[in-house]
Amino acid sequence: MIHAPRQCGKTTLAQQVGRRRGFRYYTFDDAATLAAARADVTGFVARLERRAILDEVQRVPELFAALKPTVDANRASVRLILTGSSNVLLVPRLSDSLAGRIEILRLYPLAQIELERAPPAFLNALFSDRQIFPPGRTLLGQLLETFVFGEIAKQAAAHPERIGLYHLRDKDGYEVDIVVQRGTQHVGIEVKAASSVHEADFRGIKRLRELLGVRFHGGIVLYDGDHVLPFGERLLAVPLSALWSRIPRRTAHIAD
Known part of the structure; x- marks a missing residue:
């Protein structure tokens, strides 16, 4: 099943894949x-x-229970491509119908790296021993944390390793916009829609470093500037465009 928001391209993808293989197309957007x-x-x-x-x-939730006997009786020959714009895992009784018989592919809207035709190298750069980011500047205007989170989430979904995305806020008011986890290692990310960065912008990330100890891999502040700037051990200010830029072999890095 291809799960994606409306106008994301799931129907086009299903038809492109299915028509070459002789699949018949039905849409429940058609009234009849x-x-x-x-x-x-x-x-x-x-x-x-x-x-x-x-x-x-998702417009015919009772469909899942009806499909179960057909799939069970013809596992070798029945092949169905389903699409839905809501989370079918929330459909009542799905766990008793197609659980174990369906694979769900989450399709996201185009990421900025796709629009820029660049490889998704940002997450690998975060967790490399020498965290490398290209210089650059972006003119995205009112860049919100949700945009950055969405871009990282899209890359995480396609990453070969499991990537966890979290937010930190403790009882003392320390906050980190995004905490990225790969294995036992964590990177803190602050998002700043400004062209300058100050020591105080790393306040939450430094708190994260204290809490995690050896599990802290590094921290960055993404900002609307031109240069990669060091702010201490394993702390960098990084242009927002690093999210979708090609990562060169060697530029600025956090630690030697």
């Missing part, structure tokens, strides 16, 4: 198809081709 499935979902499933695309399946 939706009415037929709701009126007799068992009969609708029984008449499906062995290879079919079912688009916007």
